[in-house]
Amino acid sequence: MIYLHIPFCKQKCSYCNFHFSTSFSLKDEMLLAIKKEIRLRHDELENRSLRSLYFGGGTPSVLSVDEIRSLIDEIQKYFSFEEKIEITLESNPDDLNKNFLKELSNTEINRLSIGTQSFFDEDLKLMNRAHNASEAESSIKRAQDLGLENISIDLIYGSPTSNFGIWKENLNKTIELQVPHVSSYALTVEPKTALEKWIENGKVSSPEEVEQNQEFYYMKDFLKVNGFDHYEISNFGKPGFHSKHNSAYWKSEPYLGIGPSAHSYNGSLERSWNIANNPIYIKNLKQNILPKETEILSEKDRFNEMMMIGLRTIWGVDLGKINQNFSSEIINYLKQEIKPKLESGILEIENNYLKIAEKHWFLADGIASDLFIV
16 A cells, blocks of 8 residues: 655644645645655555555645646556555545535545544634634535545544533534544644643643543444444444555555655565655655665564554454564563453453453553553
């Protein structure tokens, strides 16, 4: 699979601290550089038949449809597409006007990941989003009207401008709109963001973990009743609408990341990442220099990653793979560390897969980190 990291974004959200360029003066040069990186690195994936292609990063929907199509054409020079390939475009609601969507419906793009965040204006103002609640809803309807029905939306819970009633309304609206996939995350306060300053100055309250816990478990039960599978801590999909792309990450399959800051993994021991600086990225590729760094994962790194990723999913961690791929020292370490958690019911083993008991999913990251080898 291929992940294209498109480093353009129209605004810097108050709850994140991303480095995406807000200037479009380099856009043409960036697109040329991305195409060159595709040409230079296409042989890094042994399997030339792609089952997923993902346009993500900043806000790829700020590209014109012709620019998106040109990137797809470049990839198809070196790779074939499986018959049921999933091709996702990350987008903001305010970019999804009728003309853009109409043109997009005539491309290979068959899935949208829309940064809805909330269907309430107060939440969106806090997050410094460019769209409003009306646009959040209408963008989904416009896409569906044009046949783009494989839609995932992002929803943020635990916002200080929200409450349990508003959160219920957000979820009710999701069902009303017949959205088949939801990615939902608790609002977190990142360092050096506007949200952190607002909390320090008393402008808004700090997110409350107790409320986030309550909203998480309500969402989990509510979406399950409405036909969704909770297949990863933050991801819910109706049957047939699970993200193929993200599932490949969680199952440690190889992927190629193209663009500034994009990460790649060969499915075994090697991980690489591109530099984040846009001008240096472009300059290096003009000189046929790959702007990336590579590391060989240690046994400890691979083990910790399996715990971190696997325990966030419905599938869990394959203990058979642990026994096949790790030393007896690590195997014995894991047996010792999981014993008290199995006895307390935090962890469970099903068909030789280690999983977090469903009622403890909200604490999955902390439970996984308890098992890390430091």
